[in-house]
Structure formats: C-alpha cells, structure tokens
Amino acid sequence: MGNEEIYRSLRASAGAIESELIALRRKLHSYPELSFEEERTSDAVAEWLSGLGLDVMRRGVGGHGIVAELAGSRPGPRIALRADMDALPIQEESGLPYASQVPGVMHACGHDAHTAMLCGAARLLAERRERLSGSIRLLFQSAEEINAGAKAMIGQGALEGVDEIYGLHNLPTLPAGQAGTRFGALMGSVDQFEVTVTGRGGHGALPEQCVDPVVAASAIVMALQTAISRELSPFSPAVVTVGSVHGGAAYNVIPERVELAGTVRTFSPDVQEKMPDRLLRLINRTAEAYRCEAELRYIRHVPVLVNRDDCVRHAEAAIDAVLGRENRIEAPPVLAGEDFSVYLQRVPGCFIWLGSGPENGAEQAYGLHHPRYMLNEDCLADGAALLAAIAMSRLDDEVPGKGIE
Structure with a gap:
C-alpha cells in the first residue's frame, strides 16, 4: 500500500x-x-x-x-x-x-x-x-x-x-x-498576578482623613499598561490585562483595601522572565505615590x-x-x-x-x-x-x- x-x-x-x-x-x-x-x-x-x-x-x-x-x-x-x-x-x-x-x-x-x-x-x-x-x-x-x-x-x-x-x-x-x-x-505564555492595595479607610465625605486605595488601584491599572506600551518593543507582542477589581461595599465609604487580579501574556520567554520585576516596580512606586502599600503575588502558569x-x-x-x-x-x-x-x-x-x-x-x-x-x-x-x-x-x-x- x-x-x-x-x-x-x-x-x-x-x-x-x-x-x-x-x-x-x-x-x-x-x-x-x-x-x-x-x-x-x-x-x-x-x-x-x-x-x-x-x-x-x-x-x-x-x-x-x-x-x-x-x-x-x-x-x-x-x-x-x-x-x-x-x-x-x-x-x-x-x-x-x-x-x-x-x-x-x-x-x-x-x-x-x-x-x-x-x-x-x-x-x-x-x-x-x-x-x-x-x-x-x-x-x-x-x-x-x-x-x-x-x-x-x-x-x-x-x-x-x-x-x-x-x-x-x-x-x-x-x-x-x-x-x-x-x-x-x-x-502565548500564561501568567497570573494578584495585587492587594492597602490604604486607610473612612468616610467618603472626609477623604483628607483617609488614604484612598481605590484611587491608588486605579492608577496602578493604568500604570501597568505602560509595562507594554513604553517598556517593550512593538515587535515583542505582550499584553497585561486586569480582569478583576474588588474593593469596598458601600457608596459612601472609602475601603481599607482593594484587590486586583489579572494576566500577563507574551510570545517571548525573555519577556516572560522579566515581567514580574517590571510589574513589581510599577505597582510599588505607583502605590507609594498615593501613600498606599501594595503587595504583588505573581503566579507562573505555562510557557x-x-x-x-x-x-x-x-x-x-x-x-x-x-x-x-x-x-x-x-x-x-x-x-x-x-x-x-x-x-x-x-x-x-x-x-x-x-x-x-x-x-x-x-x-x-x-x-x-x-x-x-x-x-x-x-x-x-x-x-x-x-x-x-x-x-x-x-x-x-x-x-x-x-x-x-
């Protein structure tokens, strides 16, 4: 045959x-x-x-x-x-x-x-x-x-x-x-990240007495986009997506903390390897600018x-x-x-x-x-x-x- x-x-x-x-x-x-x-x-x-x-x-x-x-x-x-x-x-x-x-x-x-x-x-x-x-x-x-x-x-x-x-x-x-x-x-590769942004909660009418983690978390979401747009070559495809934001339970209360979660995808093993440090720098310095503290948990999934x-x-x-x-x-x-x-x-x-x-x-x-x-x-x-x-x-x-x- x-x-x-x-x-x-x-x-x-x-x-x-x-x-x-x-x-x-x-x-x-x-x-x-x-x-x-x-x-x-x-x-x-x-x-x-x-x-x-x-x-x-x-x-x-x-x-x-x-x-x-x-x-x-x-x-x-x-x-x-x-x-x-x-x-x-x-x-x-x-x-x-x-x-x-x-x-x-x-x-x-x-x-x-x-x-x-x-x-x-x-x-x-x-x-x-x-x-x-x-x-x-x-x-x-x-x-x-x-x-x-x-x-x-x-x-x-x-x-x-x-x-x-x-x-x-x-x-x-x-x-x-x-x-x-x-x-x-x-x-692409698949990684997961989780971020806790901690401030000081209080009444929404008295922001001067608080340290607002919602504003800090919002700035972090925007800052993370620069990890791709300003720090990688346009010829190195990658994406950072924040898919989950949780914080607060009432419209007039500034919460104590906000939780973010997202994913990082790349086509380059070298880019994948360096992303945790890049994200950590952006997250920590942005949180500091808003008087908050941040903790990053980075989970590697697949190459x-x-x-x-x-x-x-x-x-x-x-x-x-x-x-x-x-x-x-x-x-x-x-x-x-x-x-x-x-x-x-x-x-x-x-x-x-x-x-x-x-x-x-x-x-x-x-x-x-x-x-x-x-x-x-x-x-x-x-x-x-x-x-x-x-x-x-x-x-x-x-x-x-x-x-x-």
Missing part, C-alpha cells in the same frame, strides 16, 4: 466510525466535568481503550488522566498523542438536545471533541499496528483549563521515553475540513507554545494528505495559552488548529469559552484521521520521511 493509499484508508476508516465518535462526544458533552474532576469522562475513555485491547494506566496519572500504550509490530521510536478532557464553569446556552445536564458546567472549549478524536485515532492505529515500527503513547489529560494537567502528567512519568508529541485544538472560527499550522511560537520546525513539516504533510493542501492555512499567532506548551519544553512536537466551524463560513460562529459555542461535528472524523496520520507518518516504514531525526 502506497503513501496516498495509507492516508485515504485512514480518512475512510474514520468516516466509517464517525457515528460512534459523535455518540461518544455527545455523551461527554451532556455530562461535562471540571478540572481534576473528570472521573466519568475517564471511565468512558478507559472503556473505549480497553475495548481495543490496550493496557490502560489511570487513577493517579495527573488526576483523572489516562495513559495507554499502543505497541507496533517492530521496535522503533515512541510518539505521543494528547487530548484534554476537562470542561469550564460556564452555563450552557446552546439549546442543543444533548446540552450539558450539569448546571454551571459546559464543554465550551471542545475538549469533549478532542477526547473523542483521540479515541478514534486509537482505533485507527490499533487496526494498523502491524505497520508500525515503534509505539504510540495516548495521553488523555485532566485540567488543561487551569494550566495544571500537563505538569501533573509529566510529574508522574507520562513523557518518559517519548521522542515526539503532537496535539490539536478545535477552532470554531475556522471552517470544518481545514487546519492551521505555524512554525515557531503559536500560542510560550513553540512548535519545532521538523515536527510542523510532518504535521503539514499529514494535513495535506488527509484534508488536501488547499485546506491548510498558516495559523496566526494568538496570546491565548495552552499547557501543551509544557510538553514541548521537554520533547519536540507540534500543536495544530483544526477547523470546527460552519463549512461555508457564512454562519455566525461563537468562539471558544462562549456559552453558545457549538462544534461542527464533521471535524471529529477529520481529527481522528489527522492524529492517526501524524503518528503513522513517524512510525510506518513505507511512509516517506518516516524516522526520528
């Missing part, structure tokens, strides 16, 4: 199980689970993988994470494929017949679809294991939404012996049937997601064969984060976008994390075939370019 036939057979086989993938995805969508609570989802994945004859490692692998190994017929490298499983604390408003049955919890980012895709890829690969020189490690990860699952999986050995890793994320603003790749940095060039080329070859070259775009960089970046710090790999929006592009597509987000389920077979094709391109002796550099 030649190279083209291999990929055609994968896409045809994915189409043959599309109804099963849709049923699995809808089952997961109806009963979403928050980060590190994915027990029911994990049970469904384990049942699917066990039905393929795979040994499944779970319970204690990154929370409710699952690791399964699919060995080929001959020795060779180990390729990891990863899907995330957790949902978000969002009340679903899609109106779908299989909408979330759990109040306040929704698969608004499509992790249910990612899980179904990797289950589908596992079946496609299990049916072709005699062609593989090496093995495939299937990683079903908890807690991507809180940037904790990848670290937990790695801490418990999920990457040991892995040569390369690949993953994808659906994108509702890209039509189903298309995919996007990018060399280098694809997604910049950087794809390796040769792994991008392998992913692109699989996309071109499965979906067609005309359906592959160059993905623009985004400052949203993904903890897949933590895997890429340790082993080479590639992360891609998979279209999950209306195919004609004319309909309004609600974005990720929106309560009316909906996924075009035509992407499920595409994702399963693509993940399987990427793995086979690295492990099948008859596929040109096979082998780990």
